[in-house]
Amino acid sequence: xxxxxxxxxxxxxxxxxxxxxxxxxxxxxxxxxxxxxxxxxxxxxxxxxxxxxxxxxxxxxxxxxxxxxxxxxxxxxxxxxxxxxxxxxxxxxxxxxxxxxxxxxxxxxxxxxxxxxxxxxxxxxxxxxxxxxxxxxxxxxxxxxxxxxxxxxxxxxxxxxxxxxxxxxxxxxxxxxxxxxxxxxxxxxxxxxxxxxxxxxxxxxxxxxxxxxxxxxxxxxxxxxxxxxxxxxxxxxxxxxxxxxxxxxxxxxxxxxxxxxxxxxxxxxxxxxxxxxxxxxxxxxxxxxxxxxxxxxxxxxxxxxxxxxxxxxxxxxxxxxxxxxxxxxxxxxxxxxxxxxxxxxxxxxxxxxxxxxxxxxxxxxxxxxxxxxxxxxxxxxxxxxxxxxxxxxxxxxxxxxxxxxxxxxxxxxxxxxxxxxxxxxxxxxxxxxxxxxxxxxxxxxxxxxxxxxxxxxxxxxxxxxxxxxxxxxxxxxxxxxxxxxxxxxxxxxxxxxxxxxxxxxxxxxxxxxxxxxxxxxxxxxxxxxxxxxxxxxxxxxxxxxxxxxxxxxxxxxxxxxxxxxxxx
Amino acid sequence: xxxxxxxxxxxxxxxxxxxxxxxxxxxxxxxxxxxxxxxxxxxxxxxxxxxxxxxxxxxxxxxxxxxxxxxxxxxxxxxxxxxxxxxxxxxxxxxxxxxxxxxxxxxxxxxxxxxxxxxxxxxxxxxxxxxxxxxxxxxxxxxxxxxxxxxxxxxxxxxxxx
Numbered sequence: 001x002x003x004x005x006x007x008x009x010x011x012x013x014x015x016x017x018x019x020x021x022x023x024x025x026x027x028x029x030x031x032x033x034x035x036x037x038x039x040x041x042x043x044x045x046x047x048x049x050x051x052x053x054x055x056x057x058x059x060x061x062x063x064x065x066x067x068x069x070x071x072x073x074x075x076x077x078x079x080x081x082x083x084x085x086x087x088x089x090x091x092x093x094x095x096x097x098x099x100x101x102x103x104x105x106x107x108x109x110x111x112x113x114x115x116x117x118x119x120x121x122x123x124x125x126x127x128x129x130x131x132x133x134x135x136x137x138x139x140x141x142x143x144x145x146x147x148x149x150x151x152x153x154x155x156x157x158x159x160x161x162x163x164x165x166x167x168x169x170x171x172x173x174x175x176x177x178x179x180x181x182x183x184x185x186x187x188x189x190x191x192x193x194x195x196x197x198x199x200x201x202x203x204x205x206x207x208x209x210x211x212x213x214x215x216x217x218x219x220x221x222x223x224x225x226x227x228x229x230x231x232x233x234x235x236x237x238x239x240x241x242x243x244x245x246x247x248x249x250x251x252x253x254x255x256x257x258x259x260x261x262x263x264x265x266x267x268x269x270x271x272x273x274x275x276x277x278x279x280x281x282x283x284x285x286x287x288x289x290x291x292x293x294x295x296x297x298x299x300x301x302x303x304x305x306x307x308x309x310x311x312x313x314x315x316x317x318x319x320x321x322x323x324x325x326x327x328x329x330x331x332x333x334x335x336x337x338x339x340x341x342x343x344x345x346x347x348x349x350x351x352x353x354x355x356x357x358x359x360x361x362x363x364x365x366x367x368x369x370x371x372x373x374x375x376x377x378x379x380x381x382x383x384x385x386x387x388x389x390x391x392x393x394x395x396x397x398x399x400x401x402x403x404x405x406x407x408x409x410x411x412x413x414x415x416x417x418x419x420x421x422x423x424x425x426x427x428x429x430x431x432x433x434x435x436x437x438x439x440x441x442x443x444x445x446x447x448x449x450x451x452x453x454x455x456x457x458x459x460x461x462x463x464x465x466x467x468x469x470x471x472x473x474x475x476x477x478x479x480x481x482x483x484x485x486x487x488x489x490x491x492x493x494x495x496x497x498x499x500x501x502x503x504x505x506x507x508x509x510x511x512x513x514x515x516x517x518x519x520x521x522x523x524x525x526x527x528x529x530x531x532x533x534x535x536x537x538x539x540x541x542x543x544x545x546x547x548x549x550x551x552x553x554x555x556x557x558x559x560x561x562x563x564x565x566x567x568x
Numbered sequence: 569x570x571x572x573x574x575x576x577x578x579x580x581x582x583x584x585x586x587x588x589x590x591x592x593x594x595x596x597x598x599x600x601x602x603x604x605x606x607x608x609x610x611x612x613x614x615x616x617x618x619x620x621x622x623x624x625x626x627x628x629x630x631x632x633x634x635x636x637x638x639x640x641x642x643x644x645x646x647x648x649x650x651x652x653x654x655x656x657x658x659x660x661x662x663x664x665x666x667x668x669x670x671x672x673x674x675x676x677x678x679x680x681x682x683x684x685x686x687x688x689x690x691x692x693x694x695x696x697x698x699x700x701x702x703x704x705x706x707x708x709x710x711x712x713x714x715x716x717x718x719x720x721x722x723x724x725x726x727x728x729x730x
Contacts (some may be wrong), residue, residue, distance in 0.1 A: 127586055128593050132636045135582070152636055183578050183610070184636040309630035312623075 010139035011037040011170035013177055014103065017146045019046045023074050025065065025429055026050070027058040031078025033118060034105030036170035050429065050458065053450035055082050057422040059089025060448065063098050064426030067409045068384050070223065072154060073098065073426065078105040080118030083164075084125065088416060091129040093160035095413025096244060097221055099153040100160035102130075108168040109137060123164050131159030132184075136166065139174035147179045151189035157307040158221055192306070194323030194331050201319050202335030204300055208277030210344045211237040212296075214260065217244030217412065218282020218305060218325050220405045225249065227329035228281060234333065236341045238348050240268040242283050243397055244412040251401035252381070257348060258357075261289035263394040266355035266546045269554045271348060275299045282306070282325045285315040286413070291553035304328045357398055358545065358560040364515050365539045368392060368467050372399040374522050375437065375465065383435040383463075384427050386410065388420035388444030391473035394544040396439040418447030424462045425454055435463065435526070442468040442495055449501075455531050456505040463525060464502070464533040469540040470495055477543050491540075502533040509533040570599065571625045572617050572644040572651060572721045578637040579605055579612040586635050587614065596620065596628055600653075600696075600718030611639065615720045617696070644721045651721040654693045656681075657703065660710035661688055669709060676702050687712065695719075 008016075014037055018026070025048045030038045041049055052058040055077045062073030073093075077083050083104040093100045107116040112135075123135045132152040134145045149161040182189070205211055213232055219225065219241075225248050232239045232255050239249045240260040249256055260268040272278065278296040280303040285295065295301075295315050302319035303311060311320050321328045359369045372395055375383075385400055386409035387393040393410055402408045409427055411419040424438035445466055455462050467473075475490040502509035512521040512534065525534040545560040577583045584603065591598050599617040606613050618628065625643065632641050644651065661669050669688055673680055682689035692702050696719050703714065 123582060124585060127582070127589050131634075133582075148636070183580075185639050187633075188636045307634070309627070309634055311630075313627065 005175055007173040007175045009036065009040070009170065010136070010142050010165070010172050010174060011040040013139065013142055013174060014146070014165065014170070015040045015044050015047065016177070017143065018074065019044065021072070021150055023047060023072065026074040026076055027052055027061040027065075027426065028076030029055050029058060029078070029082060031082045031105060031118070033079035033107055033167045034076065034082070034103075034165070034170075036167060037076075037103070037105070037165065050454065052422070053453050054448065055085030056088055056418060057425075057448050057451040057454065059086045059093070059100065059102065060416075060419050060422035061426030061429070061454075062100050063089060063093055063419075064386055064409050064423030065430040066098050066100060066426075067220075067423070068406050068427035069430040070406060071430070072150065073100045074103070075100065076103045078118065079107055079122070080120045082118075083122040084120055087125065087129065088414075088418075090126060090160045090162065092411050092414040092416045092419065094129050094131065096411065097158050097217060098160065099158035101149060101153055102160065102162040104162060104164050105170075106135065106164045106166040109166045110168070112166065122162065126162050129160070130162050133162040133164070135164040136169050139169050139172035140176045142169070142174065143177050144179035144182065148182055148184050151182075152184065155189040156192070157218070192323050194321060194328045196319075196321040196323075198321065198328070198331040199335045201302060201321050202332040204302055204319050205235055205237070205277060205279060205332075206335075206337045206339070208300065209341065210275045210347075211235060211277040211279065211341070212271050212275035212299070213237050213239040213249075213279050213281060214272075214283055215239060215241040215245040215248050215281045216283020217242065219245055219248035222282065222306070222325040223405070224282070224326040224329060225405045227326050227333070229253070231329050231333060231336065234336050234338055236339045236345065237279075238271060238345070240264070240271060242286065242289055242412070243410060245283060246397060246408040247402035247405045250403040252403055257352070259397055261286070262548045262550070263398070263544050263546065264289075265357060265398070266557060266559050267348065267351040269546065269548065269557050270351050270355065272296050273298070273554050274347070278302070280304065280317070281329070284310050285313070287314070290315050291551070294553045355559060359542075360560075366512065366515055366518060366536055367542065368395045368536065368538050369399050371518060371522075371536055372396055372439070374518060375526070376400045378522050378526055379435055379437070383407070383437050384409065384431060386420045386424040386427060386436070386438045388438075388440040388447075389415045389417045390441045390444060391477065391542070391544050392439050392441045392444075392467045417444040420444060421448050421464065422451050422454075424464075425451060425460060428460050428462050429458075436461070437463045437465055439465045440467070441473060442466065442470060442492060442498070443472045445498075452502065452505040452507060456507060460531060461529045462531050464507075464531075465525065466498060466533060466535045467538050468495065468498065468535050469538050469542070471540045473540070473542075474544070476540060480541070480543075482549070498533065498535045507531045507533055509535065511535040511537065513537040569621060570617060570619055572615060572646075572649070572719060573625075573629070573632075574642045574644050574721055574723075575614040575616065575632060575638060576606070576640040577612050577614055578639065579610050580637075583612070583637045586637060587616075587632070590631055590635065591618075591628070594627070594631060596624065600716075602718035602720045604720075613720075615718070617719050642723065644723060649721050649723045651695045651719055652693050653696050653699045653719045654691065654717045655699045655703065656689070656691055656715045657706055657711060658687055658689045658713045659706050660686055660712060662686065665709065672705055676705070678702065
């Protein structure tokens with residue numbers, strides 16, 4: 001360890017700063033402009049580097065790691081094409097508020113702006129998709145930029161940050177290893193006091209006859225699960241979560257009504273229509289959940305969020321508390337009166353009984369809903385589940401009940417195909433003792449399929465559940481329902497032999513096509529702690545229900561039983 | 569409705585992109601933007617004029633405050649702040665209308681920077697409405713070149729001043 005006065009290179013300092021920040025694992029891919037840093041990383045005994053096969057894999061792994069552990073995710077790329085390959089993942093992390101630090105190599109400072117080999121203005125490119133970014137021009141500035149970046153990534157509403165690190169700055173010597181002052185305003189890193197009137201806020205809840213809690217991803221980020229449970233139980237209020245909020249409230253709890261929104265449960269969406277009070281806890285009235293100004297029409301609306309810019313952005317609310325969710329709930333809890341609310345709870349139970357999640361399981365074909373439910377039972381709901389994007393994502397959200405936070409990893413805001421496999425890898429590195437399952441589809445899987453090599457290289461026990469319908473299933477579903485069955489470019493006329501492909505990477509694999517094989521398949525898939533791929537052939541015409549068509553409201557929910565009416 | 573936002577930002581490269589990019593990305597239109605360093609070399613002052621109702625301006629303020637380089641955002645109410653814009657105009661004159669032009673310039677408190685046989689180069693500062701007014705009076709002479717700074721603003725210390 002260097003003393004405070006000894007000058008070390010920028011690259012060395014970056015490694016030491018990462019170590020001091022407690023970073024234990026980084027995901028990356030070397031290249032010319034980041035080599036001095038990689039050379040220093042070679043000597044680090046504290047930081048494990050995972051070599052990926054594509055930088056998109058690196059950033060999604062960092063996301064999976066961050067979401068499943070609650071820690072900062074770190075990814076590294078070289079300049080130019082390496083850096084631009086991070087773009088999708090950084091955008092994903094921005095939309096889902098995931099704390100990511102990306103370190104990119106950059107051409108030497110005297111070559112910047114000359115269209116040098118492998119030069120890209122990654123600072124300019126990532127302005128709209130990062131919470132903060134900086135080009136480090138001098139090694140003396142590194143410590144300050146690093147401290148600012150980490151604080152911003154983790155503080156307030158978390159998000160991705162990027163430090164662009166020119167090659168000569170990696171080699172330049174500096175003895176400045178701590179920021180003497182930060183340039184950013186304190187409100188960007190200090191935990192804010194809760195603003196608003198907790199008593200008045202709680203009063204509105206007390207007066208409600210039919211309250212509903214609507215829990216979003218912010219609940220995961222602020223580790224507020226226990227507080228939400230206490231609030232729900234004290235107020236006797238049913239709880240619905242967004243796609244991002246799954247796990248923040250136990251999916252098996254009697255007060256849980258599951259997910260709301262486009263593919264949420266019918267009872268959650270009906271509860272939204274019937275409630276007289278809705279309390280948004282760290283969600284953002286996303287357009288897949290709430291129709292613009294037409295959401296919970298009969299309800300008093302209240303909102304708790306750490307991001308003041310979310311208030312009244314899409315949906316006007318009556319009560320606001322600004323601050324960290326955990327702190328805010330702790331402040332309102334003492335003012336919350338216990339409530340019986342017997343008729344409302346009975347009403348919810350009736351809704352659950354009359355409008356269950358439903359699918360047709362007759363016939364010999366394997367239904368993904370059935371398969372997922374069996375995986376849920378077999379793993380006792382204790383697995384960490386990552387998904388890609390599409391029908392399989394929604395089935396997983398519906399049929400794998402999440403009881404704990406940080407166990408559900410999905411690309412909620414951006415809807416990034418290719419997210420699932422690397423996210424599962426990142427999660428497994430962060431949680432080596434837990435079962436980690438990547439639920440994917442034949443379309444999504446092929447977007448980051450090269451990361452099978454990363455699993456193989458690290459002998460990582462990641463389980464891959466691949467639903468194959470030889471279609472882009474969700475695209476097909478929309479085309480079937482809203483484009484008169486014109487399946488424009490949604491059918492795969494060529495798919496590789498996924499079993500052989502996995503086996504080529506040394507990953508045990510199996511394919512099943514008939515219902516009679518399900519037990520055998522689940523057993524094969526989960527029999528030990530090693531990696532495995534199971535390819536489950538499912539009918540192309542299988543659909544995700546319930547469904548609220550895009551741009552419509554809860555009123556227009558289509559259930560499985562309405563399918564006949566829908567198709568004239 | 570026009571709003572004038574006075575924004576203090578860190579003075580380093582890329583901040584302007586961050587701020588203007590935010591407007592582009594969220595579909596807000598900037599009427600004018602003027603930037604200059606303050607007495608503290610590390611801090612710049614930006615004045616942005618935009619058109620929008622209170623909802624839009626509230627959104628803009630909230631989003632601006634999320635940028636780490638933005639230190640302070642102030643919505644300048646017209647009545648409690650002084651707002652100025654500088655304009656330089658070069659326009660054509662003839663022997664026949666020269667004295668008319670000079671009379672106008674005097675009346676509007678315009679500074680004459682250069683006068684040639686067939687042109688006048690003038691400087692005028694005032695609020696944006698006054699600047700636009702001067703330009704419209706000059707226009708019939710035939711404008712050759714024009715350069716406006718965009719509006720800057722500062723709040724009165726005594727809020728009773730007008």
